[in-house]
Amino acid sequence: MTGKRLSGVTAVALAGILMVVLMAAGCLGSQPSGSPASPSQQITVTGSTTVLPIAEKAREAFEDLYPSTRVLVSGGGSSVGVRAVGEGTADIGMSSRDLKPEETGMYPGLVTHHIADDAVILIVHPDNSIESLTLDQVRGIYNGTYTNWNQVGGPDLDIVVVGRDSASGTREFFAEYVMNKEDFTKNQEEFNSNGGIQQKVSQTPGAIGYVGLGYTDGVKSLKIEVDGTPIEPTLENITSKKYPITRPLFMLTNGEPGGAVKEFLDFIMSEEGQQIVESADYIPVQG
Amino acid sequence: MKKEEPAAVRSGYPGWSGHSWTWSELPSTGTKRHIIDLIISKLLFIVALFAILIVFFIIGFLLRDGYQIVLETGIWNFLAGVDWNPTGSPPSFGILPLIVGTLLVTALAMAIAVPLSMATAIYIAEIAGPRTKAVVKPAVELLAGIPSVVYGFFGLILLTDWIRILFDRPSGSSWLAGSILLAIMAIPTITSVAEDALSSVPREFREGSLALGATRWQTIRSVVVPGAVSGISAAVILGMGRAIGETMAVLMVTGNAAVIPDPITNVFSPVRTLTGTLGIEMGEVAFGSLHYHALFGVAVVLLAITLAVNGLARLIIRQMQRTPARSRAPGPLMQAVHGLIPGSLPHRAKRRIIHPKTTQKFAFLLISIGVVIVLAALGAILLEIIVNGAGAISLEFLTAPPSDLGRAGGIFPAIVGTLYLVAGALAVALPLGIATAIYLIEYTADTRLTRGIRAAVDLLNGTPSIVFGLFGFAFLVLFLNFGVSLIAGQITLGLMVLPTIIRTTEESLRSIPKSLREGSYALGASKWQTVWRVVLPPALPGIITGAILSIGRAAGETAPIMFTAVVFSNRYLPSSLFEPVMSLPYHLFILTTSVAGADDQKFGTALVLLVMVLSIYLIAILIRRRYNRATVINNG
Numbered sequence: 001m002t003g004k005r006l007s008g009v010t011a012v013a014l015a016g017i018l019m020v021v022l023m024a025a026g027c028l029g030s031q032p033s034g035s036p037a038s039p040s041q042q043i044t045v046t047g048s049t050t051v052l053p054i055a056e057k058a059r060e061a062f063e064d065l066y067p068s069t070r071v072l073v074s075g076g077g078s079s080v081g082v083r084a085v086g087e088g089t090a091d092i093g094m095s096s097r098d099l100k101p102e103e104t105g106m107y108p109g110l111v112t113h114h115i116a117d118d119a120v121i122l123i124v125h126p127d128n129s130i131e132s133l134t135l136d137q138v139r140g141i142y143n144g145t146y147t148n149w150n151q152v153g154g155p156d157l158d159i160v161v162v163g164r165d166s167a168s169g170t171r172e173f174f175a176e177y178v179m180n181k182e183d184f185t186k187n188q189e190e191f192n193s194n195g196g197i198q199q200k201v202s203q204t205p206g207a208i209g210y211v212g213l214g215y216t217d218g219v220k221s222l223k224i225e226v227d228g229t230p231i232e233p234t235l236e237n238i239t240s241k242k243y244p245i246t247r248p249l250f251m252l253t254n255g256e257p258g259g260a261v262k263e264f265l266d267f268i269m270s271e272e273g274q275q276i277v278e279s280a281d282y283i284p285v286q287g
Numbered sequence: 288m289k290k291e292e293p294a295a296v297r298s299g300y301p302g303w304s305g306h307s308w309t310w311s312e313l314p315s316t317g318t319k320r321h322i323i324d325l326i327i328s329k330l331l332f333i334v335a336l337f338a339i340l341i342v343f344f345i346i347g348f349l350l351r352d353g354y355q356i357v358l359e360t361g362i363w364n365f366l367a368g369v370d371w372n373p374t375g376s377p378p379s380f381g382i383l384p385l386i387v388g389t390l391l392v393t394a395l396a397m398a399i400a401v402p403l404s405m406a407t408a409i410y411i412a413e414i415a416g417p418r419t420k421a422v423v424k425p426a427v428e429l430l431a432g433i434p435s436v437v438y439g440f441f442g443l444i445l446l447t448d449w450i451r452i453l454f455d456r457p458s459g460s461s462w463l464a465g466s467i468l469l470a471i472m473a474i475p476t477i478t479s480v481a482e483d484a485l486s487s488v489p490r491e492f493r494e495g496s497l498a499l500g501a502t503r504w505q506t507i508r509s510v511v512v513p514g515a516v517s518g519i520s521a522a523v524i525l526g527m528g529r530a531i532g533e534t535m536a537v538l539m540v541t542g543n544a545a546v547i548p549d550p551i552t553n554v555f556s557p558v559r560t561l562t563g564t565l566g567i568e569m570g571e572v573a574f575g576s577l578h579y580h581a582l583f584g585v586a587v588v589l590l591a592i593t594l595a596v597n598g599l600a601r602l603i604i605r606q607m608q609r610t611p612a613r614s615r616a617p618g619p620l621m622q623a624v625h626g627l628i629p630g631s632l633p634h635r636a637k638r639r640i641i642h643p644k645t646t647q648k649f650a651f652l653l654i655s656i657g658v659v660i661v662l663a664a665l666g667a668i669l670l671e672i673i674v675n676g677a678g679a680i681s682l683e684f685l686t687a688p689p690s691d692l693g694r695a696g697g698i699f700p701a702i703v704g705t706l707y708l709v710a711g712a713l714a715v716a717l718p719l720g721i722a723t724a725i726y727l728i729e730y731t732a733d734t735r736l737t738r739g740i741r742a743a744v745d746l747l748n749g750t751p752s753i754v755f756g757l758f759g760f761a762f763l764v765l766f767l768n769f770g771v772s773l774i775a776g777q778i779t780l781g782l783m784v785l786p787t788i789i790r791t792t793e794e795s796l797r798s799i800p801k802s803l804r805e806g807s808y809a810l811g812a813s814k815w816q817t818v819w820r821v822v823l824p825p826a827l828p829g830i831i832t833g834a835i836l837s838i839g840r841a842a843g844e845t846a847p848i849m850f851t852a853v854v855f856s857n858r859y860l861p862s863s864l865f866e867p868v869m870s871l872p873y874h875l876f877i878l879t880t881s882v883a884g885a886d887d888q889k890f891g892t893a894l895v896l897l898v899m900v901l902s903i904y905l906i907a908i909l910i911r912r913r914y915n916r917a918t919v920i921n922n923g
Contacts, residue, residue, distance in 0.1 A: 192567035193880035
């Protein structure tokens with residue numbers, strides 16, 4: 001009995017050690033099939049979740065082209081990207097907004113590379129009969145002037161205003177471009193990602209939200225009226241700048257890029273890279 | 288009682304030095320033992336100070352980046368301002384709505400979670416047969432392994448929609464949704480620890496009560512629960528720590544509108560919590576801006592609230608430890624605590640009309656309903672994941688790196704990364720945590736220092752995981768220049784689970800009867816020999832429970848590793864501790880929030896994460912069961 005209990009302690013200790021060893025062994029012993037030997041150099045890319053899909057897709061193609069280079073991509077947000085590049089914890093930062101004065105003050109060496117454009121799309125629930133809004137109506141909804149869809153030509157239904165968090169680059173763009181810096185209504189529900197807004201709007205009949213181009217599954221994109229003509233956010237209309245709400249997307253480096261970092265940025269700006277931009281639902285900068 | 292105990296001291300057992308003592312070999316002079324003892328006690332002391340050190344470090348780093356906001360706005364405008372609009376013109380940084388939101392969501396969550404947890408804990412410890420217990424206990428622990436991202440995802444998709452339709456509201460994102468979700472998340476933590484506390488009440492108490500003619504329910508209500516009250520309070524504090532500190536799940540379901548509910552009891556109002564604010568804004572805030580400093584100010588306030596809540600809770604516990612368990616006149620604090628425990632308010636015997644047996648039936652019915660609710664919540668979430676995730680699982684999915692943003696390929700690097708992170712976190716936290724607990728329980732009396740250490744541990748326990756993430760970023764990634772790396776994530780996660788391990792280890796050491804230690808000393812064993820051979824072995828189940836809870840947390844947390852350890856995607860496995868890794872919860876978070884059209888992979892990732900946690904739990908549970916069987920004989 002006593003022996004049993006003591007061996008119980010040993011068993012626990014042994015099991016613990018065994019588990020760690022197994023983890024280590026299992027991990028080191030089984031490199032996934034088809035993965036090349038560890039590359040000789042790596043570059044890290046971090047920042048805006050809006051730009052992330054481009055970097056991620058470009059990474060796959062780039063690593064096939066340059067097997068000796070490894071690219072590590074992570075998200076976090078525009079400010080994380082700026083900070084990481086400025087602090088030197090990443091080689092390339094991604095940002096969906098212009099640099100702020102505080103940031104250029106802190107990291108004077110930052111260089112911006114305009115790699116793509118994005119449109120901001122107004123989305124509503126698929127059952128909502130509303131088809132188009134003017135920018136003034138959008139502003140009225142978001143500052144709390146209109147609280148029911150029948151005030152803007154829709155059904156008799158309370159409006160649920162959904163937007164991004166106040167640190168978001170997308171919201172900042174929206175606040176400047178659509179809201180003219182007016183305050184949002186206090187009842188605005190806030191999400192920290194395009195996916196969150198898309199999910200919320202797709203299941204809430206009265207909701208309205210704004211997202212990037214790639215997030216329009218399961219929701220209805222609104223046309224925006226410009227001089228009385230409703231403009232649909234099609235690729236063509238966005239590229240020709242007919243659709244009014246578009247913004248640039250950036251990659252940042254600390255100083256002029258060189259070596260593998262330059263190769264990666266050049267790749268994104270190449271024809272193949274810009275096709276990747278398009279396939280990720282963004283607008284290429286070099287048509 | 289425990290006739291075999293001396294044998295435990297007699298039989299050889301390898302100590303830390305690797306040298307195996309046997310009874311006949313013990314040095315007669317005792318000097319060598321004395322020196323070893325001295326060294327060990329000093330080591331333990333140093334390790335125990337570590338908790339205080341971490342707290343000061345965290346507070347220091349938060350203040351370093353947070354004090355500027357108070358200089359700018361004034362302390363009163365910051366704390367009592369009702370407008371949180373950091374990007375307005377002019378910006379306003381009033382955090383009163385966030386404070387109110389945090390308190391409301393947590394309070395309602397605890398009101399839901401504590402009764403359900405107590406019902407489940409009482410059921411497992413006192414009512415269930417051994418077979419049922421063997422199923423229900425691990426099932427509840429498993430709930431703790433479901434990562435908060437998954438809860439948030441479910442809350443966003445199912446719970447808020449359900450609330451919207453059921454109560455006919457324009458939007459379901461609300462205070463109520465947040466509280467329900469937090470309650471489900473806190474239940475396993477509270478239940479596990481409370482159940483351990485109930486189980487450690489000596490059998491003689493129950494037998495004595497039953498022998499006096501009390502029903503089983505009367506015994507539970509008047510003997511077992513009061514006897515375990517300190518452990519139960521610890522359980523509630525741990526659970527509350529989990530609830531206050533939760534970021535990911537809350538920010539997905541509360542709507543995050545910075546308003547104070549009007550009227551204050553309107554549970555359908557959207558609210559915004561302090562953690563939610565950090566969670567959604569920290570990632571994209573401009574480094575060094577006023578908004579950035581305001582967020583650090585928010586983190587400081589969050590810590591202050593945690594400290595206040597913990598202080599109150601500790602006061603309650605101390606009050607209860609002073610009052611004997613079966614005192615006739617419970618104080619007001621006692622009564623408040625009793626109010627939390629359904630049916631435990633002492634009533635006057637003279638007024639009793641209902642037969643005790645009837646009361647017992649009714650109480651057991653309520654308890655059963657509670658258990659059913661808990662298990663149904665677990666079942667629903669598991670079923671949803673298994674049904675939707677099974678289709679995504681294939682050999683390729685498990686062994687290949689991801690491609691096309693995770694819409695194709697597999698999650699092998701994420702699986703490995705998570706294993707590394709969890710193993711590293713345990714390697715950091717287990718030795719530190721167990722050593723701290725041993726020092727607190729075995730090596731010191733109740734001094735100012737130990738009170739300080741315990742306060743630090745409580746404070747750490749209530750520190751939101753996102754704050755650990757910020758601290759890890761500021762201290763490990765930048766200050767120590769580790770960069771975004773595996774080791775930074777492991778240490779951050781390790782610090783995060785440290786309090787859980789300390790608390791549970793302490794609790795199980797405390798439940799070891801004094802007589803065992805005295806018996807060991809009487810046979811001439813030294814302090815350390817007693818701890819290592821007599822006290823630790825029977826305390827193992829509690830320690831393992833703590834480790835299980837920690838694995839569940841470490842494997843599922845997103846917030847602490849977001850800024851410290853992870854990359855979105857990685858074709859290769861890390862070859863050193865200083866490289867970043869992929870991890871399952873972060874991968875799931877990205878797939879859920881930033882990648883459209885990856886539903887299969889999302890559920891597949893969730894399923895793999897669950898299965899992984901499940902198997903780790905299973906190993907631990909099997910070990911514990913084997914061990915329990917060995918001690919049952921001793922206690923019988």
